[in-house]
Amino acid sequence: MTTNLAAKAEAVSNGHAVLEPLPADRKIVFEGVSKFYGEVLGVNRVNLEVSPGITSLVGPNGSGKTTLMNLMAGLLRPTTGRISVLGVSPNEPELLFDHVGYCSQFDSFPRGATAREFVEFYLRVHGYSRQRTADMAHAALERVSMTEAADRKIAGFSKGMRQRVRLAQSIAHDPSVLILDEPLNGLDPMARAEIIGLFRRLADAGMHLIISSHILHEVDMMSDSVVLLHNGYIVAEGEVHGVRDEIGEHPIQILVRCDRPQALAARLFEHDHIVEARVHDDRGGLFVKTRRPDEFYLLLNTVIVEQNLAVESVGPVDDDLNAVYQYLITSEGGQH
Amino acid sequence: MSTSPTENEMQQPSLSVHGTGYHGWALWMRQTLAILQLELVKNFWGRRALLLYLIAALPVALVSMLSLLPPDADEMRELGRLSQVFAAIYGGLILRTLIFFGCAWVFMNLFRGEVVDRSLHYYFLSPVRREVLVVGKYLSGLIATIILFGSATAASMLILFYGLLPAEASAYFLSGIGARHLLTYVGVTILACIGYGAVFLIVGLFFRNPIVPALLLYGWEWLNFLLPPGLKKISVIHYLHSLVPVPLSEGPFAVLAEPTPAYLAVPSLFIFTGVIIFLAGLHIRRMEISYAGE
Numbered sequence: 324m325t326t327n328l329a330a331k332a333e334a335v336s337n338g339h340a341v342l343e344p345l346p347a348d349r350k351i352v353f354e355g356v357s358k359f360y361g362e363v364l365g366v367n368r369v370n371l372e373v374s375p376g377i378t379s380l381v382g383p384n385g386s387g388k389t390t391l392m393n394l395m396a397g398l399l400r401p402t403t404g405r406i407s408v409l410g411v412s413p414n415e416p417e418l419l420f421d422h423v424g425y426c427s428q429f430d431s432f433p434r435g436a437t438a439r440e441f442v443e444f445y446l447r448v449h450g451y452s453r454q455r456t457a458d459m460a461h462a463a464l465e466r467v468s469m470t471e472a473a474d475r476k477i478a479g480f481s482k483g484m485r486q487r488v489r490l491a492q493s494i495a496h497d498p499s500v501l502i503l504d505e506p507l508n509g510l511d512p513m514a515r516a517e518i519i520g521l522f523r524r525l526a527d528a529g530m531h532l533i534i535s536s537h538i539l540h541e542v543d544m545m546s547d548s549v550v551l552l553h554n555g556y557i558v559a560e561g562e563v564h565g566v567r568d569e570i571g572e573h574p575i576q577i578l579v580r581c582d583r584p585q586a587l588a589a590r591l592f593e594h595d596h597i598v599e600a601r602v603h604d605d606r607g608g609l610f611v612k613t614r615r616p617d618e619f620y621l622l623l624n625t626v627i628v629e630q631n632l633a634v635e636s637v638g639p640v641d642d643d644l645n646a647v648y649q650y651l652i653t654s655e656g657g658q659h
Numbered sequence: 660m661s662t663s664p665t666e667n668e669m670q671q672p673s674l675s676v677h678g679t680g681y682h683g684w685a686l687w688m689r690q691t692l693a694i695l696q697l698e699l700v701k702n703f704w705g706r707r708a709l710l711l712y713l714i715a716a717l718p719v720a721l722v723s724m725l726s727l728l729p730p731d732a733d734e735m736r737e738l739g740r741l742s743q744v745f746a747a748i749y750g751g752l753i754l755r756t757l758i759f760f761g762c763a764w765v766f767m768n769l770f771r772g773e774v775v776d777r778s779l780h781y782y783f784l785s786p787v788r789r790e791v792l793v794v795g796k797y798l799s800g801l802i803a804t805i806i807l808f809g810s811a812t813a814a815s816m817l818i819l820f821y822g823l824l825p826a827e828a829s830a831y832f833l834s835g836i837g838a839r840h841l842l843t844y845v846g847v848t849i850l851a852c853i854g855y856g857a858v859f860l861i862v863g864l865f866f867r868n869p870i871v872p873a874l875l876l877y878g879w880e881w882l883n884f885l886l887p888p889g890l891k892k893i894s895v896i897h898y899l900h901s902l903v904p905v906p907l908s909e910g911p912f913a914v915l916a917e918p919t920p921a922y923l924a925v926p927s928l929f930i931f932t933g934v935i936i937f938l939a940g941l942h943i944r945r946m947e948i949s950y951a952g953e
């Protein structure tokens with residue numbers, strides 16, 4: 324820690340603080356973290372460093388997103404390993420939640436409360452005065468566009484409204500780390516865009532946002548970095564573009580539209596960089612998964628001439644995060 | 660737990676100042692008071708409060724009926740006899756049953772109720788030491804039960820005496836002995852809430868379905884008089900029993916133990932309570948939230 328401070332001081336005096344690696348008190352760090360629920364694996368051997376900005380946790384149901392978030396918030400205790408959130412252990416809620424807001428996946432509320440009462444209630448628990456509490460709660464409800472319904476009972480709210488109220492509760496005390504477990508659940512497209520805009524503004528102001536999601540094009544759109552989880556393991560991690568590069572060596576999928584896809588498939592299988600070849604449902608094309616797209620294109624040229632194929636089009640099927648995700652989670656690959 | 664900055668705070672100056680501007684004891688006091696206020700509202704107005712009012716109203720209703728329709732009126736219309744009757748009502752019904760189950764209901768629900776409603780995580784996600792949460796909630800339960808059962812105890816006694824011996828009651832309560840008995844009963848009620856409150860708070864932390872442990876404890880407290888002296892001391896009723904102003908015979912099977920004198924019984928009960936609350940604090944620090952079935 325002393326060295327960290329010294330490094331920071333030096334960096335600042337050199338005038339290039341931005342280029343220095345972030346000190347531990349500006350990062351969220353997982354060191355060898357595993358969590359077992361009895362025999363059931365939650366997450367396994369997670370090593371992760373999260374910097375400011377929007378980090379998305381992506382993975383199918385049961386992959387360990389919520390477990391990872393609950394560990395970060397101290398709702399769960401790791402079976403092994405260490406976690407530090409801006410230098411604070413999740414075992415110290417008094418320090419932690421002054422700077423951390425968590426909008427969990429539990430869609431439940433204290434009974435009988437209105438939206439405003441709910442947000443104010445827990446601000447009072449922080450120790451804020453009544454006036455401060457009222458102001459902060461109002462500001463938070465305003466940010467999620469819930470001021471009109473603020474004095475209605477939550478019990479009568481739609482799923483999207485409940486989601487917004489919980490979001491308001493988690494940002495009401497101006498945290499610098501915001502953990503959001505599927506925060507866009509139940510919101511309509513307009514609301515999603517609006518809330519994503521809010522996340523973007525918070526991240527641009529220097530906050531850490533850790534957001535779990537299933538909806539990939541949104542993740543792709545808003546994230547600065549992505550953590551892909553599968554079966555409790557982190558299978559890929561990095562900046563969105565970095566994660567895409569990471570599969571440079573992994574197969575990419577190419578669709579060849581042509582007249583005799585079976586014949587093409589038969590020839591392609593002789594080469595071991597071809598991982599998979601699958602005839603399109605309309606029998607007018609072939610999906611090819613290859614590890615070496617460049618070699619594949621050369622090979623394709625020879626086969627076209629050889630077999631006298633009529634080729635209509637050739638091109639990669641999916642060039643976004645979806646491809647990475649699909650690859651990683653369907654082939655059990657990528658566990659490095 | 661001093662108010663001086665911890666190692667952590669010195670290293671992260673930005674994290675050392677709580678958003679509220681308070682820290683250490685001042686912060687804990689503020690937060691305890693806030694939790695106390697918020698929980699009191701729930702204890703008195705929440706949907707679970709109804710049963711508590713019913714339990715507290717029961718002895719009052721019973722003595723009201725007794726004083727209106729005395730079964731054996733003449734025999735009861737005598738001060739000494741009446742104080743025996745009240746001692747029986749208090750010891751058998753109010754203390755051992757109503758306060759017992761009333762405290763079970765209130766204190767077990769402090770945490771278990773929030774697990775059932777799935778709202779406990781909001782507290783755990785607040786910048787509050789979990790021990791502070793335990794203390795705030797415990798105090799809120801204490802205030803609610805003491806107010807309700809304290810007044811139920813006093814009202815029952817007053818109604819019984821004024822109902823059956825209207826002529827002598829005033830003199831009895833004003834002369835001193837009646838007043839002393841009344842205050843002692845209320846005092847025992849308060850101590851019972853303190854002791855049973857702590858016991859049920861921790862039971863509610865450990866058990867998802869606390870009915871079985873509550874019934875076991877009920878049996879233990881009733882059979883206390885049969886236990887050997889060493890075991891007797893591991894109960895709340897043992898300490899309360901020796902404080903009640905009019906001792907009740909425990910029957911021919913009772914195992915006699917030195918009654919604990921008040922100057923020992925009261926501090927013992929406080930120590931017992933303190934230890935339990937301390938254990939609850941230790942336990943809640945390690946508690947995880949995974950509402951079953953999630």
Ligand SMILES: Nc1ncnc2c1ncn2[C@@H]1O[C@H](COP(=O)(O)OP(=O)(O)OP(=O)(O)O)[C@@H](O)[C@H]1O
Pocket residue numbers: 360363364365366382383384385386387388389390391428949
């Ligand atoms: N309380 C629990 N008890 C036992 N196993 C659990 C518990 N909570 C989670 N698990 C298991 O841990 C694994 C990870 O679950 P987790 O809830 O973290 O996944 P997730 O990625 O959040 O899924 P979802 O997308 O459905 O929210 C799953 O296999 C799940 O069955």
Ligand SMILES: [Mg+2]
Pocket residue numbers: 388389390428504
């Ligand atoms: Mg989840």
